[in-house]
């Protein structure tokens with residue numbers, strides 16, 4: 001069996017040196033546990049936070065210990081009646097080829113209903129984040145003009161499409177390459193999109209949304225957040241989901257410098273954590289799974305082969321190599 005450990009804590013942008021790949025014995029399940037052969041692993045931006053020792057909503061990874069994350073795999077052995085060998089399960093012990101999981105922390109998924117990769121993305125954590133963030137946190141309503149940053153990523157691509165499907169007046173997205181921008185407008189039906197590396201975000205957003213925006217779904221923070229504050233309309237709403245532009249900062253970011261306009265414009269900014277919205281999961285799956293099955297809601301996955309490439313896949317995710325969900329096939 002293979003596992004990926006945190007070798008050292010990164011300072012600034014992480015590198016391969018921060019990871020250790022170890023070959024270990026296949027673990028043996030105890031009472032109440034199952035042995036899972038992982039098939040696909042999730043790498044996610046929040047893991048950057050867990051590589052640091054700073055206190056946050058998720059426990060820091062321990063140096064020298066195997067890392068954690070979402071994974072889907074096949075049950076090889078079980079000591080409980082609820083799971084049988086051959087079952088496919090979703091659980092939180094990724095970053096390893098074989099996992100011993102407490103049965104109460106595993107969820108069976110149906111590989112006939114959707115490809116197993118979808119349970120880590122469009123029908124999983126990132127899809128629920130998009131759904132809860134747009135509908136609950138940003139209180140999206142029909143006729144809103146919506147701007148989403150990180151729009152070609154796992155969360156952002158679902159946010160924009162859901163807004164369109166639910167009657168947004170206009171949906172605008174930003175992303176870091178021209179191919180991604182083209183994908184947003186040509187394939188996903190965004191009304192406008194721009195490459196944030198081409199020109200100042202505020203300028204590009206103003207051009208794309210001449211009448212301003214009602215909802216901003218933030219995946220990026222920094223300059224994007226300032227631009228959204230500039231363009232947001234009276235009583236606009238912001239769901240603050242992620243700020244990937246600052247995750248590798250070694251000094252706290254100063255922006256947004258224009259926050260004082262929150263008074264005149266009376267807009268709201270609400271932080272969110274998907275973990276607070278698990279009660280929405282059944283409603284989310286009921287509504288979104290058919291949209292995915294019918295092709296009305298499209299999704300993309302960037303799949304890297306081989307568990308030994310998981311650290312590089314994570315680094316590439318932070319660098320923007322993915323379109324849609326970044327995953328590792330074990």
Ligand code: NDP
Pocket residue numbers: 044045046125126129150151152153154155156174175176177180219220240241242243244245246272273274275317318319320321322323324325326
């Ligand atoms: P993505 O699939 O969006 O992957 C990350 C993307 O971020 C990259 O592809 C890259 O795309 C973009 N990016 C990287 N650096 C920068 C930068 N400096 N400026 C702008 N864009 C950058 O990841 P997810 O969809 O999984 O996550 C999106 C965001 O949502 C993250 O901030 C994450 O932390 C957050 N999140 C929050 C949750 C919560 O509960 N609050 C739950 C899940 C995710 P590009 O080529 O466009 O630069």
